[in-house]
Amino acid sequence: MSGALTAKGQATRARIVKGAAEVLREQGVALATLDDVRARSGTSKSQLFHYFPEGKDQLLLAVAQFEADQVLDDQMPHLGCLDSWDAWDQWRDAVLRRYEQQGDHCPLGSLILQVGRSTPGARAIVTELMRQWQEYLAAGMRALRSAGHLPASFDTEQSAAALLAGEQGGVSIMLSTGRSTHLRAVLDSAIGQMRAAMRAAEVE
Incomplete structure (x- = not known):
């Protein structure tokens, strides 16, 4: 439907999706209602069902895509x-910086812990997000390898998957504890291991 919408219609639909994402982050899928979404987005019942005639499941799918796009x-x-x-x-x-600022309103947390489990379609969106995200990381590692900053034997796919x-x-631990210590450790360790791999190759 979104492809045939006017600019005003696209803005209204986007406002509904954004409002729904905010409600779901705060309340979770089980507790959030369409009335909550209407109140947050400032839209009427007729507007909501105009853009999402199949109801909550269709809206959840749109929110899943919204959150996945936001993560990247x-x-x-x-x-x-x-x-x-x-x-x-x-x-x-x-x-x-981004995850520390977002705190409990993290789109990744909402997607993984809430929305992404709601429907098979939402799970498919999560799967595609992870594929794209891993490919960005692997592409970056391949770029380092091509520039001579990583050894030719460095396994970019496995390392990207692990990262x-x-x-x-x-991020999950941060959402549970409010502390980014483990996320910081993961990122520092991954980059440190890549640098160490290059140093080891230079010694050889």
């Missing part, structure tokens, strides 16, 4: 140009 957008432009050690350090700082898993785990 929050790391840009750094995530898309990890071609030097300085770029990796800047990405690391941006990730820490993604660690980053997600660090």
Whole structure:
């Protein structure tokens, strides 16, 4: 539907999705209602069902895509140009800063713990997000390897997968404890291991 909407219609739909995302982050899927979404987004019942005629499940799918897009957008432009050690350090700082600022309103936490479990469609969106995210990390590692900053034998796919898993785990712990210590440790360790791999190769 969104492709055929007027600019005003697109803005209204986006406002509904954004309002729903905020409500779901605060209340969770089980407790959030469409009335809560209408109140937060300032829309009427007829407007909500005009854009989401299938009701809550359709809205949840839109929220899942919104949150998935936000997770990647929050790391840009750094995530898309990890071609030097300085770029990796800047990405690391941006990730820490963003997640510390977001706290309990983290889109990744909402997506993984709440919305992403709601429907098969939402799970598919989470799966695609993780694929894209891992590919950005792997592409950055390949760029370092091509520039001679990582040894030719460095396994970019496995390392990217491990970093993604660690980053997600660090965010989950931060949401549970309010402290970014583990997320910071994961990022520092991953970058440190890459630098160590290059030093070891130079010694050989």
